[in-house]
Amino acid sequence: MSKGSDIFLQNVSKVVVFIVLAFALYLFFTGHSSPGGGFIAGLMSAGALLLLALAYDIETVRKVVPVDFKLVTAAGLLIALCTGSGALFFGEPFLKHAFGYFDLPLLGKTELHTALIFDLGVYLAVVGVTMTILLTIGEDN
Amino acid sequence: MNNWVAAPLLIPLFTAVLLIFLHNKLALQRWISLLSALLNAGVSVILMIQVRSNGIQTLNMSGWAPPYGIVLVADMFAVLLVLSAAIVSACCFWYSFRGIDEERERHYFYSLVHFMLAGVNGSFLTGDLFNLFVCFELMLMSSYALIVLGGTKRQFRETLHYILINVLSSTLFVASVAYLYGAVGTLNLAHLSQRIGELGPSGPITVVSALLLVVFSVKAGLFLFFWLPGSYGAPPAAISALFGALLTKVGMYALIRAFTLVFYHETTVIHTLIGIMGVATILLGGFGAVSQTNVNRILGYNVIASIGFISLALAVSNEDALKGAVFYLVHDMIVKALLFLLAGILVAETGTERINRMGGVLTHSPLLAWMFFIASLAVVGIPPLSGFPGKLLIVQGSLESGQYVLAAAGVLLTLLLLYSLIKIFILGFWGKPRRPREMKWKQPRKLLLSSAPLMLLIVLLGVFAEPVMPYMQRAADILTDPSIYIQAVLKE
Amino acid sequence: MEVVVAIIVGVLFAVGIYLILTQDLLRIVLGTSLLTHAVHLLLMAMAMLKTGDAPLLGRDAEKFVDPLPQALILTSIVINFGVTAFFLVLSYRAYQKLETTDMDRMRSESSRHRGKKGGRRS
Numbered sequence: 001m002s003k004g005s006d007i008f009l010q011n012v013s014k015v016v017v018f019i020v021l022a023f024a025l026y027l028f029f030t031g032h033s034s035p036g037g038g039f040i041a042g043l044m045s046a047g048a049l050l051l052l053a054l055a056y057d058i059e060t061v062r063k064v065v066p067v068d069f070k071l072v073t074a075a076g077l078l079i080a081l082c083t084g085s086g087a088l089f090f091g092e093p094f095l096k097h098a099f100g101y102f103d104l105p106l107l108g109k110t111e112l113h114t115a116l117i118f119d120l121g122v123y124l125a126v127v128g129v130t131m132t133i134l135l136t137i138g139e140d141n
Numbered sequence: 142m143n144n145w146v147a148a149p150l151l152i153p154l155f156t157a158v159l160l161i162f163l164h165n166k167l168a169l170q171r172w173i174s175l176l177s178a179l180l181n182a183g184v185s186v187i188l189m190i191q192v193r194s195n196g197i198q199t200l201n202m203s204g205w206a207p208p209y210g211i212v213l214v215a216d217m218f219a220v221l222l223v224l225s226a227a228i229v230s231a232c233c234f235w236y237s238f239r240g241i242d243e244e245r246e247r248h249y250f251y252s253l254v255h256f257m258l259a260g261v262n263g264s265f266l267t268g269d270l271f272n273l274f275v276c277f278e279l280m281l282m283s284s285y286a287l288i289v290l291g292g293t294k295r296q297f298r299e300t301l302h303y304i305l306i307n308v309l310s311s312t313l314f315v316a317s318v319a320y321l322y323g324a325v326g327t328l329n330l331a332h333l334s335q336r337i338g339e340l341g342p343s344g345p346i347t348v349v350s351a352l353l354l355v356v357f358s359v360k361a362g363l364f365l366f367f368w369l370p371g372s373y374g375a376p377p378a379a380i381s382a383l384f385g386a387l388l389t390k391v392g393m394y395a396l397i398r399a400f401t402l403v404f405y406h407e408t409t410v411i412h413t414l415i416g417i418m419g420v421a422t423i424l425l426g427g428f429g430a431v432s433q434t435n436v437n438r439i440l441g442y443n444v445i446a447s448i449g450f451i452s453l454a455l456a457v458s459n460e461d462a463l464k465g466a467v468f469y470l471v472h473d474m475i476v477k478a479l480l481f482l483l484a485g486i487l488v489a490e491t492g493t494e495r496i497n498r499m500g501g502v503l504t505h506s507p508l509l510a511w512m513f514f515i516a517s518l519a520v521v522g523i524p525p526l527s528g529f530p531g532k533l534l535i536v537q538g539s540l541e542s543g544q545y546v547l548a549a550a551g552v553l554l555t556l557l558l559l560y561s562l563i564k565i566f567i568l569g570f571w572g573k574p575r576r577p578r579e580m581k582w583k584q585p586r587k588l589l590l591s592s593a594p595l596m597l598l599i600v601l602l603g604v605f606a607e608p609v610m611p612y613m614q615r616a617a618d619i620l621t622d623p624s625i626y627i628q629a630v631l632k633e
Numbered sequence: 634m635e636v637v638v639a640i641i642v643g644v645l646f647a648v649g650i651y652l653i654l655t656q657d658l659l660r661i662v663l664g665t666s667l668l669t670h671a672v673h674l675l676l677m678a679m680a681m682l683k684t685g686d687a688p689l690l691g692r693d694a695e696k697f698v699d700p701l702p703q704a705l706i707l708t709s710i711v712i713n714f715g716v717t718a719f720f721l722v723l724s725y726r727a728y729q730k731l732e733t734t735d736m737d738r739m740r741s742e743s744s745r746h747r748g749k750k751g752g753r754r755s
Contacts, residue, residue, distance in 0.1 A: 039711060073161070078155075081158060087203075088144050091144075092204065093200055093202060093203060094203070094213075095202045133719075133722055136722055137721070137722060271708070274709075278712045278716070282715060285719060289726075292726065294730055294731060297726065297727040297730055297731060298739050298740075300727075301658070301736075301739075304716075304719075304720055304723065308665045308669075308720070311716075312668045312669055312672050315669070315673075316675055316676075318676070319675045319680075320679060322679055322701075323679030323681075328705075
């Protein structure tokens with residue numbers, strides 16, 4: 001894939017990537033009681049990055065998201081594990097989640113879950129794994 | 142509810158994730174790995190004490206009651222295996238300080254092993270069929286990566302076969318889960334057992350259990366073992382040792398669990414089939430071991446033959462045989478790890494895997510030779526060592542049930558294994574010393590120290606079999622009387 | 634409806650097994666992927682294809698669907714995603730290393746490696 005292969009794709013993807021990422025964000029938060037969640041949001045975000053890689057090249061993706069995706073995976077797993085084990089310190093069974101209602105500025109009364117933090121871990125792990133795979137295959141052409 | 146039950150799962154998982162962040166700090170990785178394995182052993186001892194004094198410990202994950210949520214169950218059988226796995230992994234970590242090259246260590250070797258251990262422990266402790274599948278997959282995914290780590294041509298070929306076989310058997314696993322859920326409407330092992338008991342024996346259930354038998358047999362290497370010798374020989378010794386000690390035993394554990402806890406109501410078809418498969422595995426594995434000249438392949442076939450032997454106990458399913466099976470499983474984990482580690486040192490000393498190109502190792506490293514000899518005797522089951530009590534109990538159990546063919550196969554196995562291992566000893570250790578072409582590591586003999594604990598353990602387990610026996614008895618009680626398990630899980 | 638799904642599962646199984654029995658590595662990977670899809674459909678069909686509301690508290694519906702099979706399928710899809718991805722990467726690497734995606738040629742190379750005759754024309 002040579003750099004600047006398709007000007008049309010490049011210009012469209014500049015906009016579409018953000019739409020996809022925004023939709024991923026929506027899926028992530030709506031996941032608690034509707035279709036969505038960390039896994040699918042992660043795949044969506046990875047899809048957005050893949051689109052970037054297709055329109056430009058792998059190097060661009062590296063520049064846009066300058067992180068080691070293996071570490072992203074590890075961070076995601078760590079967050080998920082810690083959330084799950086947090087219950088151990090309160091004498092609750094492993095993976096038990098907690099929730100409460102909080103008054104947040106702008107949003108008003110909101111229900112907050114520890115399950116959301118767990119999902120954040122899942123999200124990061126999925127993005128990390130998918131991007132690691134894509135970069136591994138795409139790296140050497 | 143007891144959160145300790147989740148600890149053998151959580152400790153390796155946390156360690157694995159932590160080690161990804163530290164993948165460039167080799168010394169730190171090594172020590173953290175070893176400490177984590179020892180911590181796991183300590184936790185398993187605590188669990189074992191709890192199980193001994195308070196009976197079966199359960200944990201309803203995230204607080205959902207058993208038939209609905211996923212439950213972790215620590216009974217004596219599971220805890221004994223978790224403890225042995227922790228000890229074996231600790232020794233393998235110690236061995237890999239020197240025995241694994243830095244390239245592999247940098248490429249997440251320790252993390253992968255910890256992920257695999259989490260899968261292994263999870264498979265031992267879970268009380269839910271689908272969760273068992275998930276833990277299997279966790280274990281297998283890490284094992285795929287471990288086999289291919291290093292990336293030689295041989296490793297690629299073997300890994301492709303290994304993955305394909307395991308993906309197929311996993312697919313069948315999900316299919317049998319689907320059928321079982323359709324037929325019975327639950328996946329909790331205790332609840333499954335109860336429901337199947339209420340429904341009574343029926344054709345569909347037998348078919349599903351046959352499907353599960355195929356799935357677990359592929360994982361355990363019972364009869365469907367064609368993939369095993371090649372793929373266990375491809376990676377370096379520390380990894381082969383972990384595989385030989387843990388992976389097939391997990392399959393065997395699943396077999397024993399499934400056919401003593403869930404599908405025990407109707408024994409004519411499946412248990413006969415297991416007996417036939419066991420005898421066939423013993424013969425094929427035993428003769429395979431005798432006919433090979435490659436050290437790792439001989440050991441691979443040894444692993445297969447022992448699996449066949451343990452399955453004899455399952456075919457008989459009486460108290461003595463199952464007690465023997467528990468004992469033999471623990472012994473087999475330790476001794477197979479020991480043999481693979483020693484074979485790794487032998488290969489490093491001589492520079493070849495083929496025994497007809499070795500010779501005279503006895504003269505320049507007598508300690509290795511004698512350790513290998515004692516380990517071989519333990520495999521064969523010579524009295525003061527740990528192979529004896531288990532073997533005796535299984536053969537005795539088959540005689541009690543009048544299964545003379547099975548008992549004879551068990552005795553024949555002893556002869557075949559003795560021959561295959563003594564062949565390594567005669568060709569490799571006796572004879573004219575040949576200088577190795579090149580030494581892989583500077584001092585392979587220092588590696589012997591790391592296998593010493595395993596050595597000590599097989600001697601102790603044999604000599605002090607009497608005090609250990611009550612634990613095996615506790616494990617066998619649950620296997621012979623599933624209602625103990627069912628009540629412990631569903632009552633809470 | 635169950636009958637239709639059963640037929641689809643059968644077709645998927647047949648195609649998957651056919652692909653796995655071919656010699657090309659990429660086809661084998663696709664075959665395993667199809668097989669797992671077949672199994673997921675099977676899992677869904679075995680738990681009965683019912684229509685109903687999501688099983689959440691406070692929903693006022695006559696019928697609810699069983700959430701467990703869906704949870705199982707989702708888990709299985711995630712696992713399958715990981716395994717297939719790994720298998721693909723590995724096949725690609727194996728192709729780079731062994732310079733073939735043909736299972737037979739890999740094998741003949743390995744038997745030549747052992748000093749026997751290759752058997753097949755290369």
